Amino acid sequence: MKREPGFASARWDDPFWHAVRMLADQPATKRKYASHISPSEIKSVLRSAGTRAAVGLINYLDANSGMTEMLSDYWSKRREVAEEALALMRTEEQAVADYSLLSDQVLQSYGVKLDGYHSSPKVLVNTVDAVVYQECQRAEIPVNTDPQSRAAIVSDKHIWVSPRRLDGALPDLLNPVALWEIKEYWGKTGGGSKMSDAIYELHLVGLELRRFEDEFGIHVNHYAIMDGRHQWSSRQSDLRRAVDLLYSGLLDELVIGSEVLTEWPRIVEQSAILAKATAPLLESSQPDGALFPKWHPSE
Numbered sequence: 001m002k003r004e005p006g007f008a009s010a011r012w013d014d015p016f017w018h019a020v021r022m023l024a025d026q027p028a029t030k031r032k033y034a035s036h037i038s039p040s041e042i043k044s045v046l047r048s049a050g051t052r053a054a055v056g057l058i059n060y061l062d063a064n065s066g067m068t069e070m071l072s073d074y075w076s077k078r079r080e081v082a083e084e085a086l087a088l089m090r091t092e093e094q095a096v097a098d099y100s101l102l103s104d105q106v107l108q109s110y111g112v113k114l115d116g117y118h119s120s121p122k123v124l125v126n127t128v129d130a131v132v133y134q135e136c137q138r139a140e141i142p143v144n145t146d147p148q149s150r151a152a153i154v155s156d157k158h159i160w161v162s163p164r165r166l167d168g169a170l171p172d173l174l175n176p177v178a179l180w181e182i183k184e185y186w187g188k189t190g191g192g193s194k195m196s197d198a199i200y201e202l203h204l205v206g207l208e209l210r211r212f213e214d215e216f217g218i219h220v221n222h223y224a225i226m227d228g229r230h231q232w233s234s235r236q237s238d239l240r241r242a243v244d245l246l247y248s249g250l251l252d253e254l255v256i257g258s259e260v261l262t263e264w265p266r267i268v269e270q271s272a273i274l275a276k277a278t279a280p281l282l283e284s285s286q287p288d289g290a291l292f293p294k295w296h297p298s299e
Protein backbone atom coordinates (compact mmCIF):
# COMPACT_ATOMS: atom_id res chain seq x y z
CA MET A 1 0.00 0.00 0.00
CA LYS A 2 1.55 3.25 -1.22
CA ARG A 3 0.71 6.91 -0.79
CA GLU A 4 -1.61 8.40 -3.35
CA PRO A 5 0.50 11.18 -4.91
CA GLY A 6 -2.16 13.88 -4.59
CA PHE A 7 -2.24 13.45 -0.84
CA ALA A 8 1.50 13.19 -0.26
CA SER A 9 2.55 16.82 -0.64
CA ALA A 10 3.06 17.56 3.06
CA ARG A 11 6.49 16.43 4.29
CA TRP A 12 6.90 14.46 7.48
CA ASP A 13 7.89 17.64 9.37
CA ASP A 14 5.11 19.82 7.95
CA PRO A 15 2.91 21.44 10.66
CA PHE A 16 -0.05 19.90 8.81
CA TRP A 17 0.58 16.58 10.55
CA HIS A 18 0.45 18.21 13.96
CA ALA A 19 -2.92 19.70 13.01
CA VAL A 20 -4.09 16.21 11.98
CA ARG A 21 -2.92 14.83 15.30
CA MET A 22 -4.74 17.47 17.35
CA LEU A 23 -7.93 17.12 15.33
CA ALA A 24 -7.83 13.34 15.77
CA ASP A 25 -7.60 13.85 19.52
CA GLN A 26 -10.97 15.63 19.76
CA PRO A 27 -13.84 13.46 21.12
CA ALA A 28 -16.20 14.53 18.31
CA THR A 29 -13.82 13.42 15.56
CA LYS A 30 -13.65 9.96 17.10
CA ARG A 31 -17.42 9.56 16.81
CA LYS A 32 -19.70 11.84 14.75
CA TYR A 33 -16.96 13.15 12.47
CA ALA A 34 -14.78 10.03 12.32
CA SER A 35 -15.37 9.50 8.59
CA HIS A 36 -15.89 12.98 7.18
CA ILE A 37 -15.65 16.55 8.36
CA SER A 38 -16.24 19.65 6.23
CA PRO A 39 -13.96 22.70 6.45
CA SER A 40 -16.62 24.68 8.31
CA GLU A 41 -17.20 21.85 10.79
CA ILE A 42 -13.52 21.65 11.72
CA LYS A 43 -13.51 24.97 13.56
CA SER A 44 -16.93 24.25 15.05
CA VAL A 45 -15.64 20.99 16.51
CA LEU A 46 -12.58 22.73 17.91
CA ARG A 47 -14.70 25.48 19.49
CA SER A 48 -16.95 22.89 21.12
CA ALA A 49 -13.90 21.27 22.71
CA GLY A 50 -13.41 24.42 24.76
CA THR A 51 -9.72 23.83 25.42
CA ARG A 52 -6.90 26.32 25.09
CA ALA A 53 -5.12 23.95 22.71
CA ALA A 54 -8.20 23.77 20.46
CA VAL A 55 -8.45 27.56 20.43
CA GLY A 56 -4.77 27.68 19.55
CA LEU A 57 -5.36 25.41 16.55
CA ILE A 58 -8.28 27.60 15.41
CA ASN A 59 -5.99 30.63 15.50
CA TYR A 60 -3.31 28.71 13.61
CA LEU A 61 -5.79 27.67 10.92
CA ASP A 62 -7.01 31.26 10.61
CA ALA A 63 -3.43 32.38 10.01
CA ASN A 64 -2.69 29.61 7.49
CA SER A 65 -5.32 29.79 4.80
CA GLY A 66 -5.81 26.60 2.87
CA MET A 67 -4.92 24.18 5.63
CA THR A 68 -8.57 23.75 6.71
CA GLU A 69 -9.44 22.51 3.21
CA MET A 70 -6.43 20.19 3.28
CA LEU A 71 -7.52 18.78 6.64
CA SER A 72 -11.03 18.12 5.39
CA ASP A 73 -9.78 16.37 2.23
CA TYR A 74 -7.24 14.30 4.10
CA TRP A 75 -9.75 13.35 6.81
CA SER A 76 -11.84 11.51 4.25
CA LYS A 77 -8.75 10.00 2.62
CA ARG A 78 -7.33 8.58 5.86
CA ARG A 79 -10.68 6.94 6.61
CA GLU A 80 -10.87 5.51 3.08
CA VAL A 81 -7.33 4.13 3.20
CA ALA A 82 -7.85 2.66 6.68
CA GLU A 83 -10.98 0.87 5.45
CA GLU A 84 -9.03 -0.51 2.49
CA ALA A 85 -6.34 -1.70 4.87
CA LEU A 86 -8.84 -3.43 7.13
CA ALA A 87 -10.38 -5.19 4.12
CA LEU A 88 -6.93 -6.58 3.24
CA MET A 89 -6.36 -8.00 6.70
CA ARG A 90 -6.87 -11.67 7.38
CA THR A 91 -8.13 -13.86 10.15
CA GLU A 92 -5.61 -16.11 11.84
CA GLU A 93 -7.06 -19.09 10.00
CA GLN A 94 -6.68 -17.38 6.63
CA ALA A 95 -3.11 -16.37 7.39
CA VAL A 96 -2.18 -19.91 8.42
CA ALA A 97 -3.77 -21.34 5.26
CA ASP A 98 -1.85 -18.85 3.10
CA TYR A 99 1.41 -19.76 4.81
CA SER A 100 0.86 -23.48 4.21
CA LEU A 101 0.79 -22.80 0.47
CA LEU A 102 4.08 -20.91 0.68
CA SER A 103 6.16 -23.11 2.99
CA ASP A 104 6.18 -26.56 4.54
CA GLN A 105 8.09 -25.33 7.59
CA VAL A 106 6.38 -25.62 10.98
CA LEU A 107 4.91 -22.37 12.23
CA GLN A 108 6.58 -20.83 15.24
CA SER A 109 4.55 -19.48 18.14
CA TYR A 110 4.85 -16.53 20.47
CA GLY A 111 4.52 -19.06 23.29
CA VAL A 112 2.14 -17.23 25.62
CA LYS A 113 0.82 -19.86 28.02
CA LEU A 114 -0.98 -17.73 30.61
CA ASP A 115 -4.64 -18.46 31.30
CA GLY A 116 -6.93 -16.18 29.34
CA TYR A 117 -4.30 -15.26 26.74
CA HIS A 118 -4.38 -16.38 23.15
CA SER A 119 -1.29 -18.33 22.11
CA SER A 120 -0.63 -16.75 18.74
CA PRO A 121 1.40 -18.23 15.90
CA LYS A 122 4.14 -16.13 14.31
CA VAL A 123 2.39 -16.63 11.01
CA LEU A 124 3.07 -13.15 9.61
CA VAL A 125 6.68 -13.24 10.79
CA ASN A 126 7.18 -16.66 9.23
CA THR A 127 5.48 -15.62 5.98
CA VAL A 128 7.61 -12.48 5.72
CA ASP A 129 10.75 -14.52 6.34
CA ALA A 130 9.79 -17.17 3.79
CA VAL A 131 9.26 -14.54 1.08
CA VAL A 132 12.50 -12.78 1.98
CA TYR A 133 14.43 -16.06 1.90
CA GLN A 134 13.07 -16.97 -1.54
CA GLU A 135 13.65 -13.56 -3.11
CA CYS A 136 17.13 -13.03 -1.66
CA GLN A 137 18.22 -16.55 -2.54
CA ARG A 138 17.10 -15.85 -6.11
CA ALA A 139 19.05 -12.56 -6.06
CA GLU A 140 22.06 -14.29 -4.48
CA ILE A 141 22.42 -11.89 -1.56
CA PRO A 142 22.37 -12.41 2.21
CA VAL A 143 19.73 -10.94 4.51
CA ASN A 144 19.10 -10.62 8.23
CA THR A 145 15.55 -11.54 9.27
CA ASP A 146 16.33 -12.08 12.94
CA PRO A 147 18.30 -9.07 14.16
CA GLN A 148 19.90 -9.55 17.55
CA SER A 149 21.05 -5.96 17.81
CA ARG A 150 20.14 -2.53 16.48
CA ALA A 151 20.47 -1.38 12.89
CA ALA A 152 23.21 1.16 12.16
CA ILE A 153 24.27 3.45 9.33
CA VAL A 154 27.94 4.26 9.83
CA SER A 155 30.78 5.93 7.96
CA ASP A 156 33.60 8.26 8.95
CA LYS A 157 31.21 11.19 8.35
CA HIS A 158 27.98 10.05 9.98
CA ILE A 159 26.37 7.57 12.36
CA TRP A 160 22.79 6.54 13.05
CA VAL A 161 21.70 3.71 15.34
CA SER A 162 18.08 2.57 15.49
CA PRO A 163 16.27 3.38 18.75
CA ARG A 164 15.07 -0.22 19.06
CA ARG A 165 15.61 -3.64 17.53
CA LEU A 166 13.65 -4.15 14.34
CA ASP A 167 12.27 -7.27 12.68
CA GLY A 168 14.42 -7.41 9.58
CA ALA A 169 17.16 -5.69 7.63
CA LEU A 170 18.35 -6.11 4.07
CA PRO A 171 21.10 -6.94 3.43
CA ASP A 172 22.41 -6.49 6.97
CA LEU A 173 22.01 -4.50 10.16
CA LEU A 174 25.05 -2.44 9.13
CA ASN A 175 24.22 0.06 6.39
CA PRO A 176 20.91 -1.52 5.33
CA VAL A 177 18.91 -0.42 2.32
CA ALA A 178 15.63 -1.59 3.87
CA LEU A 179 14.28 -2.09 7.38
CA TRP A 180 10.94 -3.57 8.37
CA GLU A 181 8.73 -3.91 11.42
CA ILE A 182 6.01 -6.55 11.81
CA LYS A 183 2.82 -5.85 13.75
CA GLU A 184 0.60 -8.94 13.88
CA TYR A 185 -2.16 -9.39 16.45
CA TRP A 186 -4.39 -12.44 16.48
CA GLY A 187 -7.29 -13.67 18.56
CA LYS A 188 -11.00 -12.94 18.64
CA THR A 189 -10.94 -10.33 21.41
CA GLY A 190 -10.51 -6.58 20.94
CA GLY A 191 -7.04 -5.15 20.63
CA GLY A 192 -5.39 -3.20 23.41
CA SER A 193 -2.90 -0.45 24.15
CA LYS A 194 -0.12 -2.61 22.74
CA MET A 195 -1.39 -1.62 19.30
CA SER A 196 -1.07 2.08 20.11
CA ASP A 197 2.46 1.31 21.29
CA ALA A 198 3.14 -0.36 17.93
CA ILE A 199 2.22 2.85 16.11
CA TYR A 200 4.45 4.92 18.39
CA GLU A 201 7.34 2.54 17.70
CA LEU A 202 6.87 2.91 13.95
CA HIS A 203 6.68 6.68 14.33
CA LEU A 204 9.88 6.85 16.37
CA VAL A 205 11.97 4.83 13.91
CA GLY A 206 10.54 6.64 10.90
CA LEU A 207 11.14 10.04 12.46
CA GLU A 208 14.78 9.26 13.22
CA LEU A 209 15.38 7.88 9.71
CA ARG A 210 13.93 10.96 8.02
CA ARG A 211 15.89 13.35 10.21
CA PHE A 212 19.05 11.44 9.36
CA GLU A 213 18.14 11.56 5.67
CA ASP A 214 17.61 15.32 5.78
CA GLU A 215 21.01 15.84 7.33
CA PHE A 216 23.11 13.36 5.34
CA GLY A 217 21.09 12.59 2.20
CA ILE A 218 20.89 8.85 2.88
CA HIS A 219 17.48 7.21 2.46
CA VAL A 220 16.72 3.84 4.05
CA ASN A 221 13.38 2.33 3.11
CA HIS A 222 11.15 1.75 6.13
CA TYR A 223 8.26 -0.73 5.92
CA ALA A 224 5.49 -1.75 8.31
CA ILE A 225 3.84 -5.14 7.82
CA MET A 226 0.53 -5.50 9.63
CA ASP A 227 -2.18 -8.14 10.01
CA GLY A 228 -4.93 -9.41 12.31
CA ARG A 229 -8.44 -8.42 11.25
CA HIS A 230 -10.25 -8.92 14.56
CA GLN A 231 -7.73 -7.01 16.63
CA TRP A 232 -7.19 -4.09 14.25
CA SER A 233 -10.94 -3.71 13.60
CA SER A 234 -11.32 -2.76 17.26
CA ARG A 235 -8.43 -0.26 17.06
CA GLN A 236 -9.34 1.70 13.95
CA SER A 237 -8.04 4.95 15.42
CA ASP A 238 -4.61 3.31 15.61
CA LEU A 239 -4.98 2.00 12.07
CA ARG A 240 -5.66 5.55 10.88
CA ARG A 241 -2.54 6.72 12.66
CA ALA A 242 -0.63 4.12 10.65
CA VAL A 243 -2.12 5.73 7.53
CA ASP A 244 -0.79 9.08 8.79
CA LEU A 245 2.70 7.57 9.02
CA LEU A 246 2.43 6.37 5.43
CA TYR A 247 1.11 9.64 4.02
CA SER A 248 3.59 11.78 5.93
CA GLY A 249 6.46 9.71 4.51
CA LEU A 250 7.63 8.20 7.79
CA LEU A 251 6.83 4.84 6.19
CA ASP A 252 7.70 4.08 2.58
CA GLU A 253 4.93 1.51 2.30
CA LEU A 254 2.41 -0.32 4.43
CA VAL A 255 2.13 -4.04 3.71
CA ILE A 256 -1.29 -5.11 4.93
CA GLY A 257 -2.64 -8.64 5.37
CA SER A 258 -2.77 -10.49 2.06
CA GLU A 259 -0.33 -7.97 0.53
CA VAL A 260 2.43 -10.01 2.18
CA LEU A 261 1.85 -12.44 -0.70
CA THR A 262 1.34 -9.89 -3.48
CA GLU A 263 3.31 -6.73 -2.65
CA TRP A 264 6.00 -7.90 -0.24
CA PRO A 265 7.80 -10.06 -2.88
CA ARG A 266 8.01 -6.98 -5.13
CA ILE A 267 9.41 -4.86 -2.29
CA VAL A 268 12.02 -7.48 -1.41
CA GLU A 269 13.02 -7.89 -5.05
CA GLN A 270 13.46 -4.12 -5.44
CA SER A 271 15.42 -3.95 -2.18
CA ALA A 272 17.66 -6.81 -3.34
CA ILE A 273 18.45 -4.93 -6.56
CA LEU A 274 19.31 -1.86 -4.51
CA ALA A 275 21.47 -3.93 -2.16
CA LYS A 276 23.39 -5.48 -5.05
CA ALA A 277 24.25 -1.96 -6.18
CA THR A 278 26.16 -1.69 -2.90
CA ALA A 279 28.04 -4.95 -3.52
CA PRO A 280 31.29 -3.87 -1.81
CA LEU A 281 29.39 -3.68 1.47
CA LEU A 282 28.13 -7.21 0.98
CA GLU A 283 31.58 -8.58 0.25
CA SER A 284 33.12 -7.08 3.39
CA SER A 285 31.58 -9.52 5.84
CA GLN A 286 28.88 -12.07 6.36
CA PRO A 287 26.08 -10.62 8.54
CA ASP A 288 25.68 -12.04 12.02
CA GLY A 289 22.44 -13.93 12.46
CA ALA A 290 21.67 -14.02 8.74
CA LEU A 291 18.85 -16.24 7.62
CA PHE A 292 21.27 -18.09 5.36
CA PRO A 293 25.01 -17.81 4.64
CA LYS A 294 26.37 -15.73 1.79
CA TRP A 295 25.06 -17.39 -1.35
CA HIS A 296 27.54 -18.81 -3.85
CA PRO A 297 26.12 -19.80 -7.26
CA SER A 298 28.61 -22.66 -7.59
CA GLU A 299 27.31 -24.44 -4.49
